[in-house]
Amino acid sequence: MIRDTPIVNVENLTGEAAAHRASDYDILPLFLNRWSPRSMTGETIEDDALFALFEAARWAPSSFNAQLWRFIIARRQNKEEFDRFVGLLVPGNAVWANRAAVLVVVTSRKLFERNDKPSVTHAFDAGAAWENLALEAARRGLVTHGMEGFDYERARRELGVPDDFDVHAMIAIGKRAPKEQLPEKYQAMEQPNARRPLREIVFEGGFGRTVAGLP
Amino acid sequence: MIRDTPIVNVENLTGEAAAHRASDYDILPLFLNRWSPRSMTGETIEDDALFALFEAARWAPSSFNAQLWRFIIARRQNKEEFDRFVGLLVPGNAVWANRAAVLVVVTSRKLFERNDKPSVTHAFDAGAAWENLALEAARRGLVTHGMEGFDYERARRELGVPDDFDVHAMIAIGKRAPKEQLPEKYQAMEQPNARRPLREIVFEGGFGRTVAGLP
Numbered sequence: 001m002i003r004d005t006p007i008v009n010v011e012n013l014t015g016e017a018a019a020h021r022a023s024d025y026d027i028l029p030l031f032l033n034r035w036s037p038r039s040m041t042g043e044t045i046e047d048d049a050l051f052a053l054f055e056a057a058r059w060a061p062s063s064f065n066a067q068l069w070r071f072i073i074a075r076r077q078n079k080e081e082f083d084r085f086v087g088l089l090v091p092g093n094a095v096w097a098n099r100a101a102v103l104v105v106v107t108s109r110k111l112f113e114r115n116d117k118p119s120v121t122h123a124f125d126a127g128a129a130w131e132n133l134a135l136e137a138a139r140r141g142l143v144t145h146g147m148e149g150f151d152y153e154r155a156r157r158e159l160g161v162p163d164d165f166d167v168h169a170m171i172a173i174g175k176r177a178p179k180e181q182l183p184e185k186y187q188a189m190e191q192p193n194a195r196r197p198l199r200e201i202v203f204e205g206g207f208g209r210t211v212a213g214l215p
Numbered sequence: 216m217i218r219d220t221p222i223v224n225v226e227n228l229t230g231e232a233a234a235h236r237a238s239d240y241d242i243l244p245l246f247l248n249r250w251s252p253r254s255m256t257g258e259t260i261e262d263d264a265l266f267a268l269f270e271a272a273r274w275a276p277s278s279f280n281a282q283l284w285r286f287i288i289a290r291r292q293n294k295e296e297f298d299r300f301v302g303l304l305v306p307g308n309a310v311w312a313n314r315a316a317v318l319v320v321v322t323s324r325k326l327f328e329r330n331d332k333p334s335v336t337h338a339f340d341a342g343a344a345w346e347n348l349a350l351e352a353a354r355r356g357l358v359t360h361g362m363e364g365f366d367y368e369r370a371r372r373e374l375g376v377p378d379d380f381d382v383h384a385m386i387a388i389g390k391r392a393p394k395e396q397l398p399e400k401y402q403a404m405e406q407p408n409a410r411r412p413l414r415e416i417v418f419e420g421g422f423g424r425t426v427a428g429l430p
Contacts, residue, residue, distance in 0.1 A: 010225060010243060023274070025267035027351050028225060030243075031274045051429065052240035054417050058410045059238070059246045060346055063363045063384075065408050072418045073426075081420040106339075107422070121363050124321075124383045127342025131275055134343075135350070136242050148278045148336050160422045168339045169278075193280050195273045202269045203287045205296040207322070207375040211288075214266065 009033045020192040024215040034138035035192040036145040040174030042099040056136035062125035068109040069126040090149040100172035107165045145172045224248045235407040239430040249353035250407040251360040255389030257314040271351035277340035283324040284341040305364040315387035322380045360387045
């Protein structure tokens with residue numbers, strides 16, 4: 001199995017993550033190393049690396065292990081398919097995501113397959129799978145960038161997504177390029193972003209009840 | 216900072232993951248090591264370990280970095296709060312989750328905070344945060360188990376979740392115990408589960424179009 005990128009980003013914080021992010025508690029550095037660059041080279045990604053990302057997604061947890069997530073990909077080397085996916089994006093995404101190696105539309109079935117009853121967690125579970133994909137990519141030094149800036153209805157229609165599936169997001173996957181090749185307005189954003197403090201997202205005993213001492 | 220559990224599960228497959236799971240592509244072993252045991256000791260988890268799980272969640276990606284996820288926790292040492300959370304669960308979950316150290320209700324805001332417009336990805340993004348939490352726990356040898364078997368409406372009412380938030384799931388977090396202390400019917404399920412093949416979840420160019428050569 002060939003790795004087209006070195007695997008160095010799991011246990012050691014990358015320089016750019018360290019420059020922009022600090023965690024209050026000890027966590028796997030990979031979580032901080034993963035961010036969402038826009039600058040990509042336009043090079044293809046070898047199959048073994050590409051499908052490893054979906055392999056990671058595959059092992060995410062889901063309610064009743066239903067795995068209702070489905071990913072539709074277009075690879076840049078298939079110009080017709082790739083251009084159709086780029087055409088779904090808003091201009092502000094298309095302008096940089098057209099240099100991705102792969103574009104992905106993430107969907108999930110709204111009903112369990114075993115009984116056609118509604119799944120309350122299908123979107124939530126699909127998000128867990130997406131995060132595995134993003135982390136495995138970060139491990140390999142590859143870019144992933146999730147997007148909601150695209151035409152959801154046209155994606156459904158043009159890609160034949162059945163009515164019993166929801167469309168959640170698109171993902172650009174690619175090899176990292178220097179930020180200087182981005183349109184100027186995106187260059188300043190080409191760095192890891194921050195997060196709100198922990199005390200704003202963790203409550204205890206009831207909604208809005210802050211936890212004493214949380215940073 | 217004190218770690219109450221050894222951190223050994225990232226780069227090396229655990230014995231039980233190896234016994235039940237195989238990946239077709241090279242991925243970080245942590246993805247395979249994470250699974251959803253039910254048997255927990257009932258011991259508390261030290262704050263530094265507990266909040267590290269939410270620290271990991273905090274760094275997940277979200278649309279416009281909106282971070283709409285909110286976690287409501289109840290710790291076992293606070294018996295009144297913990298029992299109220301256990302009381303939300305269906306009996307089949309309560310019977311084992313009552314030995315968790317912490318129970319969590321996961322919610323997210325349906326509207327962006329900056330403009331009150333609907334977020335199409337808030338549930339999807341919350342799922343990404345949940346997976347970070349689960350992976351950091353697996354890294355530490357701690358149990359996490361996501362559940363949809365609980366009373367969503369009562370959770371909302373009793374915990375004061377505002378109308379503009381969705382409730383997604385509950386999570387049991389705890390220290391691992393031998394399976395023999397579970398009720399007998401759960402003992403056979405106390406092992407890592409499998410996944411559907413990659414070819415069933417990855418399509419190319421359009422929904423349902425399988426990728427040649429995928430396992």
